[in-house]
Amino acid sequence: MLTNRRDVQIQWGDCDPANIVYYPRYFEMFDDSTSALFAAAGCSKQDLVRVYGLVGIPMVDTRAKFYIPSTYGDVITIESRIEKFNRSSFEVTHRVLKGEALAIEAFETRVLVGRDPADPDKLKSTAIPAEIVEKFKRG
Template identity: 30%
Template sequence: MTAIPDSTPSSRTTILPIQVHFGDCDPAGIVFFPNFSRWMDASSFEFFMLCGVPPWRELEAARGIIGTPLLEIHTRFLRPASYGDRLEVHTSVAEWRAKTFVQRHRIVRGDDLLCEGSEVRAFCTRDATGRLKAVPVPEDIRALCS
């Protein structure tokens, strides 16, 4: 996984390499669509790690932040992928909001865009009853990712 500057100054872009395996595909040899969501979720986590954000377990112990649960997802599929393909998931934050952020993912094979998605996520803690509660986006984390 590598980090590269994004064309928009508000976010970094990270790249997660993916090797498509036979088991990622349906009987027709095409990547089963939920795998794209799985790869975007993995790239979301790796984005924060690569930007220097401590792992969620450490953040929970130090600040009560349990991670960034997914609130909404939109995905657009443009081309299929198959086993043997080498893909990259390009991930950045498209928009920071008060308690949520929009993360953008572009899955490519070489110069070909196969899939793009956006996710709305929130930094969360647990209240006294154990229920998840969105908290304001921590400024230090936002700075690390910008």
């Protein structure tokens, strides 16, 4: 499966008064990293809307294990990959590295959603197109 890596420099606004990254900021970085992963596979969020008629890929579950803190000015590397595709959901793993050391492991479950054909004001999970799965497998 495709793994995407991106470097992120920790900004002043990412940190709490103790100069440690405030944990919700990481989840914003993970969201951006999932978008970057889809773009690297050739499926940007815009493509999901335009090509596949989807509304998005909302997160329905997340958790993280924090091992090493990061502070203002640090450069971290976020490695993201899809571990498993289900019918309409998929499992994403993010590994945050500080140099060679593992700083964080994070896990997301996301779902492809579109408009509910019976009620366009509602959202409904949508089967993941085989073409999308193939793009990630080709890596």
